[in-house]
Each structure stands twice: as C-alpha cells, then as structure tokens.
Amino acid sequence: MATADQIKRLVKAHLDGSDEKFKTAVLQIAAYEAKQNHVNFARELKKLVDKPQIPRANVVPINKTNPMLHMSIPNNRLDSLIVSEEIKERIIRVLNEYKNRNKLKQYGMDNRRKILIEGHPGTGKTYTASVIASELELPLYTVQVDKLVTKFMGETSAKLRQIFESVESNVGVYFFDEFDAIGADRSLDNEVGEMRRILNSFLQFIEQDSSESIIIAATNNHKLLDQALFRRFDDVLHYSIPSKNEICRLFKYKLSVFEKDFIPSDKLINSSYSLSHAELIKVCDDAIKDSILQEKKITQSQLLKLINERMTVYSNKEA
Ligand SMILES: Nc1ncnc2c1ncn2[C@@H]1O[C@H](COP(=O)(O)OP(=O)(O)OP(=O)(O)O)[C@@H](O)[C@H]1O
Ligand SMILES: [Mg+2]
Numbered sequence: 001m002a003t004a005d006q007i008k009r010l011v012k013a014h015l016d017g018s019d020e021k022f023k024t025a026v027l028q029i030a031a032y033e034a035k036q037n038h039v040n041f042a043r044e045l046k047k048l049v050d051k052p053q054i055p056r057a058n059v060v061p062i063n064k065t066n067p068m069l070h071m072s073i074p075n076n077r078l079d080s081l082i083v084s085e086e087i088k089e090r091i092i093r094v095l096n097e098y099k100n101r102n103k104l105k106q107y108g109m110d111n112r113r114k115i116l117i118e119g120h121p122g123t124g125k126t127y128t129a130s131v132i133a134s135e136l137e138l139p140l141y142t143v144q145v146d147k148l149v150t151k152f153m154g155e156t157s158a159k160l161r162q163i164f165e166s167v168e169s170n171v172g173v174y175f176f177d178e179f180d181a182i183g184a185d186r187s188l189d190n191e192v193g194e195m196r197r198i199l200n201s202f203l204q205f206i207e208q209d210s211s212e213s214i215i216i217a218a219t220n221n222h223k224l225l226d227q228a229l230f231r232r233f234d235d236v237l238h239y240s241i242p243s244k245n246e247i248c249r250l251f252k253y254k255l256s257v258f259e260k261d262f263i264p265s266d267k268l269i270n271s272s273y274s275l276s277h278a279e280l281i282k283v284c285d286d287a288i289k290d291s292i293l294q295e296k297k298i299t300q301s302q303l304l305k306l307i308n309e310r311m312t313v314y315s316n317k318e319a
Pocket of ligand 2: 125126127177218
C-alpha cells in the first residue's frame with residue numbers, strides 16, 4: 001500500500017490544484033507498487049492518469065496568487081471551543097445537517113449552511129469557522145474582504161462573482177470576516193449609494209447560492225443586524241464575553257495540559273470577568289510559559305497577577 005508520505009503528497013497536489021504534481025504523485029505510487037510486485041495495480045494506476053484529461057469547469061484558480069482567498073486546513077476540534085451550551089448545540093446542528101445533507105435532500109430539505117456570527121472581538125468568531133472546517137474535514141477559505149473592495153465598483157462586483165463561482169466549484173467553508181466592510185466605507189459611497197448596492201449584491205449572492213459549501217460571515221458591528229440581513233442566513237449566532245461558567249471551563253481546558261487537576265478559585269473567576277476568551281487564553285499561555293521557565297507549578301495568585309496586568313492595560317487605555 002502507498003506510504004503516508006505518498007498519500008500526503010497526493011492530497012497536497014490536489015489541494016494546490018496542480019494536475020501535474022498530482023500525476024507525478026500517482027506515478028510515484030505506481031512505481032512503488034510495481035517494485036512491491038503489485039504489477040496489476042501499478043498498471044491500473046498508470047492507465048488512470050494516462051487517460052486524456054477532460055478540461056475542468058470554469059474554476060477560479062485557488063492558490064497563493066489569488067489574494068482574495070486564503071486557503072488553509074485547520075485542525076481545531078469542537079471540544080476546544082468554549083461557548084455556551086446553546087451555541088454549541090447550534091454548531092453541532094450545522095455539523096449534523098451537513099453530514100446528513102443527502103438524507104435531508106431526499107425529503108426536499110437543505111442543510112443549514114449559511115451562518116452569520118456576530119459578537120465581541122476575541123470571542124471566537126474566526127475560531128468557530130476553523131472548528132467547523134476541521135470537524136467537517138473541509139478546507140477553510142478565508143475571504144480577504146479588504147482585498148475585495150476597490151474604489152471601482154464594477155471591479156468589486158466582478159471579484160464577488162468570482163468568489164461565489166469558487167464557492168460553487170470548490171467545496172469548503174468560506175469565511176467572510178468583517179463582511180460589513182463591503183458596505184461600510186461611506187467615503188467610497190456616492191449619491192446613488194453604490195457601496196450599499198455592493199453589500200446588497202453580496203447578500204443576494206448568498207441568498208442564491210445553492211452549493212455544497214458552507215458560508216460563514218462574521219461581524220462585530222451589531223448595528224448592521226437588521227431583519228433584512230437575518231433573513232439571508234440559516235442561523236445567526238451571537239457571541240459575547242465568556243460567562244463565569246465559560247471562564248471556569250476555559251481555565252480548566254487550557255491549563256489541563258500542564259496542570260492536570262487545576263480548578264480556578266471563585267476569586268480568580270470573578271476577577272477574570274469582562275475579559276474576552278482570546279485574552280484569557282493569552283493569560284493561560286503566559287502562566288504556562290512562566291511555569292516552564294521558572295520550573296514551578298501554576299498557582300491561582302500567579303494567574304490573578306496576570307489577569308490584573310491585563311485589566312490595567314485597559315484602565316490605562318480608557319483613562
Ligand atoms: N470561544 C472560544 N473558545 C476557545 N478559544 C477561543 C474562543 N474565542 C477565542 N479563542 C482563542 O482566541 C483566538 C482569537 O479568537 P478569534 O480570532 O476567533 O476571535 P474573533 O471573535 O474572531 O475576534 P475579532 O472580532 O477580533 O475578529 C482564537 O484563535 C482562539 O485561540
Ligand atoms: Mg475574527
């Protein structure tokens with residue numbers, strides 16, 4: 001059988017969209033199999049790649065030279081995402097419906113696949129997109145909204161169209177981060193409200209899309225959220241700073257790798273309230289680093305000190 005390296009090369013060539021590299025990888029496997037005396041299998045493989053290629057459909061080249069889409073293969077599991085039970089259940093529902101989409105189709109139903117996430121910075125909006133991609137074993141395409149918007153409206157529309165062509169032909173999780181930037185720059189607007197039109201056309205693309213891909217749009221601009229916007233999405237998730245229960249879980253989860261039975265004290269939990277998930281994770285990382293360097297156990301007082309350090313940054317900023 002093919003070795004792990006050979007399989008990895010094959011997958012990488014496919015994801016890079018390189019037919020040439022893919023063919024080379026298959027031929028390498030064929031050669032390897034021939035050496036193992038699996039002559040028939042080697043011959044079959046070779047025959048498969050020697051077949052004349054049918055030209056591919058009109059696909060936007062997804063590679064490093066396309067600045068609008070950044071492709072990655074994340075590996076972040078659902079259990080590492082600290083959110084409320086309600087949010088977790090709704091994410092699980094997205095995952096389940098995707099996995100059972102064919103069953104749903106038999107009854108004329110579509111899986112929910114257009115998700116809007118709104119909420120505070122550092123609460124896991126971007127991270128959720130990577131968790132969903134990881135759990136569904138799909139590539140994550142992050143749409144660089146800032147590269148999408150140019151001062152030429154026609155160009156912006158053409159780019160949007162290209163992205164949605166890719167949504168159709170390259171199945172994955174498409175993440176539009178801070179998507180409201182599409183319509184936000186009022187300085188680019190003119191009397192006829194063209195920026196608004198671009199945002200509307202983005203929303204229309206979303207509405208019309210019936211691909212297999214999952215579309216996730218994130219924003220921390222809650223003002224944008226009106227009924228018209230909700231309507232385009234199958235689900236809207238509101239993220240906020242961690243509750244005390246989440247703070248407790250976050251400390252336990254993050255520190256468990258290093259301090260197996262760590263239980264945060266009430267004082268620590270109360271002092272951490274108002275910091276985002278991202279900030280608390282930084283505090284945990286700092287505590288772990290301290291402990292490694294000083295060869296000491298992680299303590300509540302050490303964490304409290306780090307939390308206070310972070311809080312001071314804010315009070316100084318606000319002063
Ligand atoms: N709910 C969470 N559970 C676990 N880790 C989290 C969570 N939220 C944030 N993190 C950690 O913090 C990092 C930054 O969070 P993330 O980028 O997802 O925040 P965001 O909500 O997208 O913020 P922004 O609005 O600034 O884009 C993540 O990579 C992850 O390590
Ligand atoms: Mg983000």
